[in-house]
Amino acid sequence: MIMAERYLTLYERFGGDSSGGMPVEATLEGLSEALFCTTRNAKLILRKLEEEELIDWLPGLGRGNRSRIAFKADKERFLLQLAQSRAEKGDYKQAFELLQSFGEGTQAKPKFLEWLNGQFGYHKEEASDGISTSDTLRFPVYRPVTTLDPAQVNYSIDAHLMRQLFSRLLQFDEGISKIAPSIAHYWTSNPEATEWTFYLRKGVRFHNGHELTSRDVVFSLERLRGDTQNRWLLRGVQQIEMLGPRVLRVHLKQPNRIFDRYMCSNAASILPANLGGMEEEEFWQLPIGTGPFRMVSQSSHCIELAAYTAYHEGRPYLDGVDVVVMPEECRDSAVEMPEMLHKGYSGNPLLEKHMENWQLLKKLCRGCTLLTWNLRRPGIQQSEAFRRAVRMILNTSDLVLELGGDRAMPAFGFRPEGSQSRSADPLLPERVKTALRESHYDGSVIRFTAHENFEEDARWIVERLGQWGIHIDLKIVSWAEASVCSTPLHDEDLKIHSFILPEDEVCEIEAYEHGDSVFKSYLDDELLNWINGRIDEALSADTEVVRRQHLKVIEEHLRDEASVVFLHHRELRTYLHPTIRGVSLNALGWIDFKDIWLEKLD
Template identity: 40%
Template sequence: MLTIERYLTLYERFASELGAGAAAEASIVQVAEALYCTERNAKLVLRKLSEEGFIEWKAGRGRGNRSQITFREDREKLLHDLSRQYAEDGEYNKAFHLLQTFGEGTAANEKFMEWMSDSFGFHKQLGKEADVLRLPITRVITTLDPAECVFSFDSHLIQQIFDKLVVLEENTGRILPGIAHDWECNEDATTWTFHLRKGVLFHDGTELTASDVVYTIERLRSGKFNSWIMRSLGKVEAVSNRIVRFQLDKPNWLFLKYACSNVMAILPSGLRGQNEEVFWKKPIGTGPFQIEEWTSGRLLLGANLHYFQGRPHLDQVEIILVPQHEALMERMVTWQQLICDPKQQAVTVENGWIKLESKNVCTSMLSWNMQRNGPQQSELFRSLVDQLLDRKLMIQELGGYRHFPANGFFPESEPSASLTTPSRLPFSPEELRKQISDNGFDQSPITLCAHTAHSDDAFWIQKQCMEYGIEVKVRIEGPETIHSVLDEVDLTFHSLVFPEDEVSLIESCEQDNSFLKRLMTPALSAWTIERFDEALACKNSQDRMAIYADIESRLHGEYQVLFLLHNRFYTDYHPTLKGVRINSLGWIDFKHIWRA
């Protein structure tokens, strides 16, 4: 492989315009410079390339006679063949790096992406009776640690690898047994006791016991991103190998739903003697899938044959990271489209495809950085920005998964009713512009930050603001960097999913690294926590919802949060695929998929 990459390096330096078969002038000094090596090593490389038939090298003899190099192999074909070989070996990062480095001016990238697209979806592994689902993603997996997870895709993968004490049934809202087969609490919801199943095995074959649960909870409460969920925990103890007891300092009637959260997924005690860095390179849980291989460009999951809830139908799930630029340029299929036949016609209802829409929504919003000086410190300014953002127009112009306008965290009514409500703008466009100009808000530019997945939304907001005289600078950040720059921006576009409804709402305001908590004032943050404690002490759901509505009303009424849209999750799949469902995180549950 290294020999071919050196060939491509020299080809790009000396023959990119001449092409294969033409002789190019090149001195040993120039070859050494191109390869970033010594002249001695350059001669060794040229000799090896000549011996393997890649080039013909004619050394110049005497003064004025220049050396010549003839490239025999076509660059585009070599690029395509080598990138495919890298991909087939599971080294997708190398394949994309190779194409990005040497593919300019060729069709190699397009051909490779076409080949890649054909390889995605459901297929049988050659030589085996193994059912494999291969999916492309354009976002990096940031962590598989439940205690540190903040993104929904990471949480979805955690759900495939780990299990919780109990499970929230999405369609009914019922709490179902998970690792625990039974549970009870005392009269004021301060003591919760869970009885664990026998025979729940970690991926290394060891049996889960109460000590694993205690270790997980003690680790979770020790300064992790998601330590918020154990804020009122006084003590957790293993009463026996099969019984775990939680003693809380304050009543929490939602603790059973807390235990459904992926944040509380159970880890092996002591991480099986490994340090944190080593364990998280290939973590083990008790979930339906186990990690077979994890690199920066690929995650390979294999079925847990001894899963206590029943073996998955799929044998493997291969998740491949495709650079976003390549995915967009080649209009590659996304994870939402489960291609089960490379020769299948276009993804349309007419061609037999089924569109599945999730019952859950993702709510997009803007949060002002109230800990930073700027025009956002003015409630009038915040309200004017809220008024100039026409949600219906946003849906019309951007389309896609954007479903209907949002007035709060959760949908208040059916989409049809929301779309027929009167305009939210109390001012005409002319009056809005005058308010902005008269108050000098057109003199202070603001910086808007968004995740790469939300770039279209961010630039649409920029355009709308600038039409009214407000200068907006957009800053697009990836998942690895977005949280580190929040203190440097005035406004952040983000979205929330609510897999555990009430619990997810509390998480969005209490998690230390959440956008809402990071950007609101400390006083408002302290107030929300006090109100949440009041809610947790309420056994009646309606009483809790009234408190949530009060919190939402203050955030909305002070325009510290501008609610934008409720977005739907969907997927397209062919009817030969069965068991396709979208979970509350907006992703496809792998465990239930099978092919007829």
């Protein structure tokens, strides 16, 4: 491929409007300058390009005769084929870099995007026997998978893939808001909710064929209790006891009346005991679970899944799923599965016109986007009066109205149902001025961090605060930077972030207790200890109503002291081709692969 890029480099410098292989003048010195090499190496490169029949080199012989070069391959066609070749090998980043570097003045990039869109979606392929077919869903994501280890899970894309690979003791049925059996077919607790007993199904098998037993469950839960980001899930566990090959009991130090809900969490996914005899690094290259799909291959640019035919809840309809990791900078260029599925808010009238006959799934995201102050770091954010002033200035109704997009409604708490009946208070300048005077704000700079996904919100916030003389140093970070937990050692005073509550109370508790959460990193120890006390009270509550009241106290405390500023709730959208069936958005905002099937393929 190096020669191909050198060909394009020379064409870019000397080809101009040349077409049909017509020779153009070029000096050996000019060629070596374009290639950043010596004239001797330039001659070697020219010879190699001639051998590959890409150019004709016509050296000028005799005094006054200048050398000429003829480019035999059409630039646009050659660049398009080169980008396609890179993409087929999974190097999408390099493909887009080539188009960016050499595509000016050509139609290579739009043609590449048209070709690329055809690579994604639902594909039906004929098997080698000429009779059976294979149904595969291939789709892009625009952020890398951080981990497939349930004990460390934090991000929704990772959690969604884990749902395909692993099963849990129990599962939460979002449709009816009930806990349902999974690996465990039955479970019970003592009246105090300090002992929970689980009875396992027979015949649940890992992807390597081994039958799951209580030994695997005990191993997985004990591993989770170790030094992991999700050990909070088992914070109250005293002992995990194996009563038999298919029965185990968990003893708690204090009551937890939703411990069965805890066991629905992705973090509580069941792994084979001792990782099937493998070391950690080897196991996570091709992890083994009991989920509806097994992993076939994994690289930095693609994860290939195949249907697990022995899945205990029934074989998936799809035969395979390919998850292609696209460079984040390609997000604005590429369309997500336009022939079968488009996920998210398009903002493209032509695309929405094209999809006007498609199924449109809309769902309010259970969660919110918010600002959180770093209370572990000295600075003006330690002043409650200053934090209240910022909250008053940032009228979230204006934010939603002015920025639009997938911002569905202003947020006044974690959940959209709690925000629907509320409206933003009108801005009262005198109250803002009073709060700023009380805070003794001296014009010091607030260090504000935002991921690229939140850049539009962040710039709106900076502009609004600037109108009141509040100085902001905004830092936009990439996904790789944002995925690293912000600790008190980081120079951040304020952060914009979002989280999803796919399993309601459990995920709200996770937002406070997860080892890598913004709250855990930004809120001071005194406040975190107070929060843990309220959580313990919630877990021991006899009814859901009382439990919600305890958790609501935490949310209201954070809002009243302006430790957080709630911004907005998002709307999740997915457009589906009319022939796709079995699709609904789960609480993570993803589609469950195991339920997808195609009525017909035109």
